Amino acid sequence: MFSSSLSTSLPPKPYLSHPLSPSLxxxxxxxxxxxxxxxxxxxIRELRERIDIVKNTHKxxxxxxxxxxxxxxxxxxxxxxxxxxxxxxxxxxxxxNCRLRDDDVIVPLxxxxxxxSVALVVVTGDRGLCGxxxxxxxxxxxxxxxxxxxxxxxxxxxxxGKKGNAFFSRKxxxxxxxxxxxxxxxxxKEAQIIADDVYSLFVTEEVDKVEIVYTKFVSLVxxxxxxxxxxxxxxxxxxxxxxxxxxxxxxxxxxRLTTKEGKLAxxxxxxxxxxxxxxxxxxxxxxxxxxxxxxxxxxxxxxxRGLQESLASELAARMAAMSNATDNAVELKxxxxxxxxxxxxxxxxxxxxxxxxxxxxxIPVD
Amino acid sequence: xxxxxxVLTPNRIVWDSEVKEIILSTNSGQIGVLPNHAPIxxxxxxxxxxxxxxxxxxxxxxxxxxxxxxNNKITILVNDAExxxxxxPEEAQQTLEIAEANLSKAEGKRQLxxxxxxxxxxxxRVEAINMLSQ
Numbered sequence: 205m206f207s208s209s210l211s212t213s214l215p216p217k218p219y220l221s222h223p224l225s226p227s228l229x230x231x232x233x234x235x236x237x238x239x240x241x242x243x244x245x246x247x248i249r250e251l252r253e254r255i256d257i258v259k260n261t262h263k264x265x266x267x268x269x270x271x272x273x274x275x276x277x278x279x280x281x282x283x284x285x286x287x288x289x290x291x292x293x294x295x296x297x298x299x300x301n302c303r304l305r306d307d308d309v310i311v312p313l314x315x316x317x318x319x320x321s322v323a324l325v326v327v328t329g330d331r332g333l334c335g336x337x338x339x340x341x342x343x344x345x346x347x348x349x350x351x352x353x354x355x356x357x358x359x360x361x362x363x364x365g366k367k368g369n370a371f372f373s374r375k376x377x378x379x380x381x382x383x384x385x386x387x388x389x390x391x392x393k394e395a396q397i398i399a400d401d402v403y404s405l406f407v408t409e410e411v412d413k414v415e416i417v418y419t420k421f422v423s424l425v426x427x428x429x430x431x432x433x434x435x436x437x438x439x440x441x442x443x444x445x446x447x448x449x450x451x452x453x454x455x456x457x458x459x460r461l462t463t464k465e466g467k468l469a470x471x472x473x474x475x476x477x478x479x480x481x482x483x484x485x486x487x488x489x490x491x492x493x494x495x496x497x498x499x500x501x502x503x504x505x506x507x508x509r510g511l512q513e514s515l516a517s518e519l520a521a522r523m524a525a526m527s528n529a530t531d532n533a534v535e536l537k538x539x540x541x542x543x544x545x546x547x548x549x550x551x552x553x554x555x556x557x558x559x560x561x562x563x564x565x566x567i568p569v570d
Numbered sequence: 571x572x573x574x575x576x577v578l579t580p581n582r583i584v585w586d587s588e589v590k591e592i593i594l595s596t597n598s599g600q601i602g603v604l605p606n607h608a609p610i611x612x613x614x615x616x617x618x619x620x621x622x623x624x625x626x627x628x629x630x631x632x633x634x635x636x637x638x639x640x641n642n643k644i645t646i647l648v649n650d651a652e653x654x655x656x657x658x659p660e661e662a663q664q665t666l667e668i669a670e671a672n673l674s675k676a677e678g679k680r681q682l683x684x685x686x687x688x689x690x691x692x693x694x695r696v697e698a699i700n701m702l703s704q
Binding site for chain 2: 282285286288289290292293296300391392393395396400401403404405407408410486487488489493494496497498500501504505508509512
């Protein structure tokens with residue numbers, strides 16, 4: 205006697221079936237539509253196991269969401285800490301640029317020459333479970349590489365982050381100069397390694413243009429991959445290749461020698477340090493030498509800022525993904541519980557009916 | 571009259587307080603800065619920065635950058651700065667040896683440039699510790 209005749213006559217879905225259960229249930233009706241909400245057909249024991257699994261998963265995703273939220277805050281603070289450096293640097297650079305505007309200054313890092321080869325620094329994350337974050341960056345980098353190949357330019361990649369490293373080592377069609385892996389937090393040391401690499405590539409004329417592909421952190425829910433030109437450092441202007449065609453990507457951000465406003469929407473305080481510019485500033489060395497010393501600093505701080513913003517975006521993406529996963533887990537648990545209770549009640553009702561029927565059968569017929 | 575010294579790196583403020591005197595390594599040699607120094611701007615080489623606070627000297631290893639000396643206000647912007655008290659002597663020595671090995675292995679202009687830079691940095695760190703023990 206099947207107790208399942210009391211429940212609604214729907215067959216178990218194939219992926220839910222316990223290996224032994226097909227013999228216990230009725231033959232499937234392949235064309236019946238499930239009622240709304242779709243009901244889950246499974247044995248009681250399997251349902252109980254599934255509920256436990258979903259409960260555990262829920263705990264994990266919730267914990268990951270909280271951890272990501274805490275780390276986003278730290279990442280934001282790191283970006284803010286880098287602000288005094290960037291502001292002072294820009295101030296002084298601007299000052300020197302004004303004085304040197306009339307002179308003919310040749311500094312290697314501002315050398316605009318016809319482009320044969322481009323280096324691309326691609327910043328990805330180390331771990332997964334962050335929604336479409338890594339994929340978005342890699343797709344953008346991929347598109348850019350195709351674009352450059354179509355223009356007949358060589359391309360070299362410096363990959364930062366385990367996910368990017370795995371992608372490019374599998375790919376093989378693009379030459380990778382160096383794989384860099386940051387720890388949990390990008391520090392000046394990693395930025396220095398990348399900056400050294402980029403610097404030597406540019407100065408030895410192996411490449412003529414360096415771009416960085418990173419994720420710009422606009423707000424906690426909005427972050428987009430962007431391409432920014434690192435070298436050559438020009439105040440404005442486009443970089444052209446041998447044929448005079450402009451090879452900048454569309455929506456490329458130019459390397460601007462201006463201060464940026466607070467880019468993180470959460471905190472918008474612009475702390476202005478009182479710095480009285482002395483009217484007469486003597487240069488201890490040649491202005492060219494001083495510029496030579498400062499531009500690598502600017503390069504470093506730009507790279508570090510790219511890394512930090514990417515990290516903040518990755519954490520925000522992970523937070524959103526884990527939040528969705530937690531909500532899904534709650535809903536799934538609810539559905540499973542409803543199905544479990546239904547099965548349980550059906551079983552109990554079946555047993556009661558058996559007992560009552562049996563008792564009835566024992567009453568002597570008068 | 572005391573000098574106000576500010577040492578900034580791209581990710582944090584390393585030093586921000588008043589000092590009596592500093593000795594800075596620049597591309598054109600070492601310069602000492604006392605209160606009421608004339609305003610100058612100078613490039614800073616990979617080297618040691620010594621700070622005097624009340625007859626006590628603090629050493630810091632700087633990894634190249636820029637310094638701006640104003641009206642009793644010094645701003646030093648460097649790629650990286652480490653106080654000698656924060657440097658682990660053994661680790662610094664090991665890094666120096668690795669850098670030397672890399673330099674002898676380096677081939678080609680690019681690798682030479684990189685190897686030279688890391689050697690100079692490692693050497694500065696070791697010097698900072700040695701100077702502290704003097």
